[in-house]
Amino acid sequence: MATTTSHATNTWIKTKLSMPSSKEFGVASNSISLLKNQHNRQSLNINSSLQAPPILHFPKQSSNYQTPKNNTISHPKQENNNSSSSSTSKWNLVQKAAAMALDAVESALTKHELEHPLPKTADPRVQISGNFAPVPENPVCQSLPVTGKIPKCVQGVYVRNGANPLFEPTAGHHFFDGDGMVHAVQFKNGSASYACRFTETERLVQEKALGRPVFPKAIGELHGHSGIARLMLFYARGLFGLVDHSKGTGVANAGLVYFNNRLLAMSEDDLPYHVKVTPTGDLKTEGRFDFDGQLKSTMIAHPKLDPVSGELFALSYDVIQKPYLKYFRFSKNGEKSNDVEIPVEDPTMMHDFAITENFVVIPDQQVVFKMSEMIRGGSPVVYDKNKVSRFGILDKYAKDGSDLKWVEVPDCFCFHLWNAWEEPETDEIVVIGSCMTPPDSIFNECDEGLKSVLSEIRLNLKTGKSTRKSIIENPDEQVNLEAGMVNRNKLGRKTEYAYLAIAEPWPKVSGFAKVNLFTGEIEKFIYGDNKYGGEPLFLPRDPNSKEEDDGYILAFVHDEKEWKSELQIVNAMSLKLEATVKLPSRVPYGFHGTF
Template sequence: MASCATTPNTNSWAPFSAYSIDLGFSTPLKSLPLMKKKKKLNQKVKSAALHTPSVLHFPKKPLKPTMIPQEDSKKPIKTNPQWNLLQRVAAIAFDMAEGALISRERQQPLPKTSDPRVQIAGNFAPVPEHPVQHVLPVNGSIPECINGVYLRNGANPLFEPVAGHHFFDGDGMVHAVTIDNGKASYACRFTETQRFLQEKELGKPVFPKAIGELHGHNGVGRLLLFVARGLFGLINNKQGTGVANAGLVYFNNRLLAMSEDDLPYQVRITPSGDLETVGRYNFDEQLNSTMIAHPKIDPVSKELYALSYDVVQKPYLKYFRFFPDGKKSPDVEIPLTVPTMMHDFAITENFVVIPDQQVVFKLQEMISGGSPVIYDKNKKSRFGILAKNASDSNNIIWIESPDTFCFHLWNAWEEPESDEVVVIGSCMTPPDSIFNECDESLESVLSEIRLNLKTGKSTRRPILSETDQVNLEAGMVNRNRLGRKTQFAYLAIAEPWPKVSGFGKVDLSTGDVKKYIYGNGKYGGEPFFLPNDAADCKNEDDGFIIAFVHDEKTWESELQIVNAVNLELEASIKLPSRVPYGFHGTFVDSKELVNQA
């Protein structure tokens, strides 16, 4: 996503050589000569490219590159020993077909939104796993009230892309900083999804990338290959295809990693501060559909609210909730005429607020050579207001909000005196600019949207003044006041897009914004607000902002802890590994960990 002109060679790719499928004959039969050895960079560093030449080029830098052990290139990648002759022949045929697809794709220029040289350049590039490391250097003093684990999810592709790749396509990796009485430790681990485990075992990517690869006729071809490999038993495509790289939530004593294309995955925090994947989590067989990566926990009832959307068949959208003990409510089908991207939603004290916006899925567009993610200008954006405890959607209230696309909603609340529901979100234009290449520059405007339940009308206004306007994306309000009126929001300053140069503390009523900038050449991600839960803390902004920050000059990363009241740096924790720019995080208090499942 950033320019790769100054990118050190610290990317980490799984070892991968040309495929060698053993058919049971005396000599292994190579299916495709998919990779040639790269020149060594003073060390045995190996690429996971499926094809040569690589689509990525990393200039040499006087920095120590990530070490990846060199495998014996003569050793064939192991295949499933239970494959029969037919399956092995089919595997060869499918690999050949995939090679032809790759060659065809490389004859055409990639748009920036699916060009890996753009999407995962610089500090968007992946890193290897890092086992827990204790007693990290700390500058300043970690506040005594902070004890627990800060975790942040992100996309970290195991294999080097062979063609199209979007930043959102990468395998999920969770970075964790444990703080215990002023001391800190760090670890990062892949979330071992079914997709990840199968591809790691096969030594190559076989699951299609939802955004980077599923375009046009080549996308149709990749889908057909995926289905065919499943039919021949070469892969198991019945246990989910998600990457669990977007959201994190701690609910009912479980840490869940999520992406909206699958069920959540449970990740366990070990006593030492390391991470281990427990597995795909269906809430004790209660959940049999996907769940979006932004569920909401009501701070009073402790219930978890969520949505599930389907891009293929009706119902295109379902709403459900979980009680604090983990019991699930029945699904409520929400009537939509077309499958619609539903990345986020909001809750109030009594309602869920569901955005039905203009970014939709039209899989048939792939047949005509286009993208299945479409900005439908003829569709009118609207918000659905539904009672939290609704058993059906009969009483949902739809209110139109023209030309509104909020990728994220930060909060919502009720104002009974005016019969309004107030929604706070970042309105993005062009709506599909994250997914499809656009000539127009992306803008993300923090906005207040008022939905009048009595008149059915809406209004929308920018919260910041025109002179203060900056792109604000990724952030939160005080989670102890979610669904209730809040004064402040803490949001990433996404400039220069898509990097994050700091965060803003925004007064939602006045539009006043106070900025905290990470420093020259330093960039971060989502600012996580951790409230100070001490009994004598009454103010909404009494707490701390926690964020990973990366120095692009020294190629080092740190965790910064900032006082949310005065925006003064309290402490910075030097990390032993580079932390790529990522997505969303959470904090698990040490008291909560005592009862972790």
């Protein structure tokens, strides 16, 4: 029997969420027609949305959101009103007057925005529907039911990050905009516990104190003239001391890395946050982490931990001012190197990069930031068709960027790079990544079907030329592969296997694929009927094992028919299900994890 030490705090998703039921959707073979909505918008037609499945599923609230069994529900609306009163009571008359005026302007702006259909990339009814919807925090639940047997080597804590908005969106919202929430399963001697907690970012803390969202949402709101207006409102609140943006505005919802005895939660718009796992398996935010004052800029969500040296390598990008891109590293003891400026002409979307034994591989691709597009009424995230994608190769211990070598890779956009290694006999760097088309489909509305092709990119350091090919050559076996990893003990070295999410039907994940990177052979593990998951995590059984695939795959899986979630543990060599841990509450689809 599972036992709960205390009861989950409920959120707006239980008491306030208002979404159209499935009856309010006219469903055709390739389109969805939204017939009515609470804001009296025009009808919204979604044609084969890249950001939503062909049929949106809005389960009933009773099955969608779990309620503590004794029905003791703490309503944040009341809590937030109290905390809001406490916060605003400290304001002087000028601040109170400014707050009222700015709130009135924001209300008028929101009303104006909702008079027009939102693009599906910013419509919360699309972005956070079904199991993409948020959940309340869940304190530790011990002794979870287990089917099968948890392998002996699975000892420790599996943690996964995700976007989980605390407050109901009032206007535009992209899935990536949600507040960070970490889900943790702790394994001890064949038993498992579960907890999930918000990462208490400075943004979240201030919004909780005010009782509502006030920080602008980077993707869902910051586009066009209304985006400029929201930025002006935000900084006006800062000038009057109503909010403090000097301590960061990030959501820490994307990546996780365990480095130098600290678990760090990250998104590329801020510094990392230190999250502590307690002995009981609960989670506690220790605070914004600047490596003892050494890190003074943002850090991307995918730093690379070298399995041999124990060093951490990272990038930082700026969308406003030069230098637009910087590279740095940390020793295994947490000592930061000097920043190395990477010369790029425009601010570039830099979600991921790669390392080899001796080099860092830095993509400079066609998705760029152009803030001037907001003045023209568009999105600042732009697909620049005139730009030629390229990869930069730099010595890992370079003190400056003078020896950086660029190799062009035309028409290539990899949101994620899974690994890279050196092949000295041919003077090549081999990069493994998923090439995505259209490149900006995640951020901007697009009718073209998304493809994510696992690819081998070879960068010849002698000739300066590149080649690119699909690793899975049989077109009948080609599937969208996104989110995953290689054996972390082989990162930066030649690897035979990659374990990647089968992102079909997009944006859901129906299973994972084990791909032989040398032969292109693909083996698939499907989670089950009406079951979908996310990123597969490969956990080595023994770091000294001679077999690269000797280990287990861990993945959160949600049953959309029964509306229950579980953690599946799969033998990576045989692809046989070893154990299933039944979870006490729903786990939304999310982003990246670690163990």
